[in-house]
Amino acid sequence: MLAAIGDNTVRTSTYFRASGTALAVALLSACGGGSSADPAHLDATAAAARCADLAGGAGLADTTLTPQYVPAGTRRAGGAATGDFLGGYCVVTGAMNPRTGVDGHHYQIGFQLSLPDDWNGRFLYVGGGGNDGTLRDTTAALGGGLTSPVAQGYAVVSTDAGHQTTLAADFGGDPQARIDHAYNAHDKAAVAAKTIIARRYQKSAAKSYFQGCSGGGRQGMMFSQRFPDYFDGIVAMAPAQRVSSGATVAAMWNNIQFTNAAPLDGNGKPILSQALSSADLQLVATAVTNACDAADGAADGMVNNFKACTFNPAVLQCSGAKTATCLTSTQVTALQNVFGGPHNSSGQALYPGQPWDPGIASAGWRAWTLGTSTTATPNSLYNLLMSDALRNEFFTPPDPGFDILKFNFDTDPQRMEAFSQVYDTYRDTKLSAFQAHGGKLLFVHGLADPIFSPLDTRDYYEKLAASNGGIAATQSFARAFFVPGMNHCSGGPATDSFDALQAVVDWVEKGQAPDSIKATALATSAYFPNRTRPLCPYPKFAKYKGTGSLEDAANFTCESS
Template sequence: MQARTFPASASAAAILLLLAGCGGGDDNSAPAAQSNATTSILASSGCAGVTKVSLPGVTIQSATEVAAGTVRPSGVTTGDFLPAHCVVRGVADPYIGTDNLDHAIGFELRLPTAWSGQFMFQGGGGNDGTLAPAMGTNTGALAASAGTGAYALARGFAVVSTDGGHQGTDAASYGKDARARTDHAYNAYDRTAQIAKSLIAQYYGRNAEHSYFLGCSGGGRQGMMFSQRFPSYFDGIVASAPAMKVSSGASIAAAWDSQQYRAIAPPDASGNPILANAFSNADLALVSKGVLDACDAKDGAVDGMVQDPASCGFDPAVLQCSGAKTDSCLSAVQVSALQKAFAGPRDSAGNALYSSWPWDAGISNAGWRSWKLGSSQTATPDSRYVTLIQNAMAYEFFTPFDANFDIFKFNFDTDPARLAAYSAVYDTYRTTDLTPYTSHGGKMIFFHGGSDPIFSANDTIDYYKRLATTAGGMANAQSFARLFVVPGMNHCSGGPATDAYDGLAAIVNWVEKGTAPDSVPARSTASFAGRSRPLCAYPKTAHYTGSGNIEDAANFVCQ
C-alpha cells in the first residue's frame, strides 16, 4: 500500500476519509487461520521450523527455543521460571514512509510447548514503538505478589505483542506519516492478530480454542478498538484504564491541568514557574487526608481507602489557609487550581471538553505527581503530560502535525478542532453498540483506578452508563460487560490501593465457565500490608460488615 501524506490545507473531513481508507479498516470477519493442519510444525520440525513459514508481507526474523527453568519474566527475580516455549520475532509490511523513515509492524509471539489451547494478545501503551516481551502481562500489580504465575505464558497461553507499527517512542518517529498513524490507530493490531492466529494454527496443527486481549492505558484503548472494529477476533477483552478519549479529551485535560498548575507555581530566580512546586508533597498529603476525612468512613471502615470515590463530595476549600501558607493548609490559589482541574477542562463558553475527576486518596502518591506535576526543580517541566502527551498531540493527535506545539499555549476554544480528524479514527468512546462483539458471546471487563491521573475513572463510568443505555439497561450490559473501579489506584497500578488482582482469571472464568464476576479478589502490594478487598462490579461498592478484621476481604460485601 502506498504511503499517504496530508497537505496542510486538507479539510478534517478529507483527512478522515484518507485515514479510514488506510490499513485493515473495519472488518468483522475472523482472522485467517490454517486450521486442522495434518502435521504441526511443533511435531515435525519444532521451534526452528517456524522460520520456514511463508505468510504474505511477513518476514520471520528468528525463532528461538527457550528451555524450561531458564527464564523468568522481566522484573521477577525469584520463584518459578517460565515453561519451555518458542520465541518468534518478525516484521510485517515494511515500507519507507513519506517522512523518509523505515516503518514496519514488529511482533513477538511466544508459543509454549505444553499449550493450553488459549491465545492472548498483550496490549501496548503510551506511544508504543517498542516490542515488549510477549509473556502475557496480567492486570494491576499482580506480578508484584504472584510472580511468574501471574503471566499468561506460564498458564499455557500462546501470547503475542506488537510495537504498534513503528519503532521509537517519540511520536515524531511515526506521526508525520499517514500510514504509520493508521497502523498505530488499528491496522498494526489487526495484522498482528491475523499473523499470530495463523502461526499458532500451523505450529500446533489446530486453532486456538479461546482468544483473549488484555491491556491497560493505550492497551485498554486497543482492546476497545478490537471489540468495535474487529469484533470476531476475541472471546474476552480486559480493558484497563482505557485511553478511549485520549486524542480528543484526556489530552485536552492534560493541557488544562498543566496550565492551571503552572499558573500558580512559584518562580525560579529568573521569574520562570517551576511546575513541580505548584504543590509540595506535604500539600498533596494534606489533600489526601482531607479526602479521607470527608469520605473514608462512608463504607463503614476507616481504613485509608474511599471505596466509592465517585460519590465523595470533598471540596478543597476546607483546607484553605486563614492566614499565611503553611504545611497544614493550602493557599487560595492552590485551592482554586484544584477546583478547576478536578472539574475538568472547559472552553470559554463553559462547555465541558472532558469529564471531571473523582476525589480519591491516591493524589498523594508518586504516580499522580509524575503525570500532573513531575519533579523537575527547574523551569523545564518533566511531568508526563509534557514529556508524553504534548509529544503525542504535536505529532499524532493534531492534523496536520505541529512540531512547535506548546501544551502551555493550548487554546481551549480553537485547538480542539485540530484533534477531531484523528480522534474519529483513534478514539473509541463513541461506539456503545457492541452487538457485533457480543453476538458470538464476547465478554468485556473494565478496570480503572480511582486516582488515575491521566484517564479519569469518571470518564469510564460515563462510558459504561452509555453502554448500558444502548443495551437496554444495566442488567443487559452486565450480561456482557463489567466495570471495576479500584479505590486509591493510580494509572494501571500503584497508589494506596488493593492493586493486585487477576483480571485474566476473571475473563477466562466468564468466557469458558460462564461465571460472571460480581467481584474480583484484590490484595495490596505496598501501602497496606496483608490487606485484601473485593473489587465490586459497578455500580456496587465494597462495604464493611461491621465485624471482623478490616484487613480481610471476607468481612466486606458488595452492595
C-alpha cells in the same frame, strides 16, 4: 474515510472467520498432522524443531520471522533475576510490511509471540501503552503478584503498533504510521499470531483473549468495535478511549492550572513540581479521607463509595500566610479547576474531571501531573509524553513546534477531531457485533488515575447500559470495576494486584460472570500490606459488613448503597 475504514473492518474480520478453519487444516497437513505426538505438549527436542520450522514464515506474506527456542529452566518470567524458571517456549520476533514512510523513516509492524511447549489452548494479546513503539516482553506477568500467562500455558503476543520509537511521537508525520498505530498494526499482529499458533500447534486456539491498560485499554475497546470476532474476552484497563480528543485536552488544561500555581525561579520561570509539595498533597489526601472514607462503612483509608464523595479543597485554604496545615488560594483554585475538568470559554465541558481520592498523594499521581524536576524544565508525563503525542499525532496536520502552555480551549480541540474519528473508541456505545459474537468485556479503572479519568469510563459504561436495556442487561456481556486509591494502571494506596484475565476466562469458558474480583495489596505495599478487598461491578462498591478485620476481603460485600 470512515466508510472505507468500516468496509475494511468487515471485510478483514469476515475473511478471517471464513478462512480460519481451512487455514488450520492446511497448516496441519503441511506440518505433518498425522504425527502421534501431541503438538501442544512436545518434549524439548521436538518443540525446538517446530520452533525452528517457523523461520520459513508460516505462510505470511511480506513477513520475516525470527524464532528462538528457550529451553526450560533457563529464563524467568519477564527476564526477572529471581523467581521460578519458565518451562520451554519458542519466542518468535516478527516484522511485517517493511517500508519507507513519507518522512523518510523506516517502518514495519513488529511483534513478539511466545509459544509455550505446554500449551493450554488459549491465545492472549497483550496491549501496549504510551506512544507504543516497543515490543513488550510476552513472558512478563500482567501485574504484581500474578503468574506469567506464558507460565500458565498461554500463547502470548505483543506489537510495537507499527513504529519503532517509544516516548517520541514523531511517527505522526507519516499517515500510514498513524493508521497502523490506531488499528491496522493490531489487526495484522492478531491475524499473524493466530496463523503462527495454528502452524506451531497444528490447530487454532480454542479461545482468544486480550488484556491491556491505558493505550492498551483503548486497543481492547478498538478490537471490540472494529474486529469484534477476534477475541472471546477482553480486559480494558484505564482505557485511553478519548486520548486524542479529550484526555489530552485535560492534560493541557491541568498542566496550565498547575503551572500557574507554581513558584518562579530566579529567572521568573515556573517550577512545576513545586506547585504543590508532597506535604501539600498529603494534606489534601487526608482531608479527602476524612470527608469520604466512612461512606463505605469503614474508616480504612480507602474511598470505596466514590459516588457519595463530595469534597472542596477550599476547606483547606489559608486564612493568612501559608503554613503546613493549609493551602494558598492559588493552590486551591488550581485543584478546583483540575478536578472540575477542562472547559472552553463558553463553559462547555471538554472532558470529565477526576474523582477525589486519597491516591492524590502518591508518586504515580505526581509523576503525571507535577513531576519531580527541581528546575524550570518540567519532567511530568503531561509534558514529556502527552505533549509530544499532541503535537505530532493528535493534531492534524502535525504541529511539532506547538507551545502546550498556549493551548486554546476554544479552537485547538477542533484540530484534534479528524484523528479522533480514527483513533478514539468512545463513540460506539452499542457493541452489537461483539455481543453477537458472544464476547465478554471487563473494564477496570483506578479511582486516582491522573491521566484517563475513571469518570470517563463510568460515563461510557452508563451510555453502554442506556443503549442495551440498562445495567442488568449490559452486565450479561460487559462489567466495570473501579479500584479505590489506584493510580494509572497500578500503584497508590490500593489493592492493585488482581487477576482480571482469569475473571474474564471464567466468564467466557464457565459462564461465571464476575460478581466480584479479589484484589490484594502486596506485602511490599507502603500503604496496606497484604490487605484484600473485593472489586465490585459498578454501580456496586465494597461495603464493610460491620465486624471483622478491615484487612480481609471476607468482611466486605458488594452493595449499591
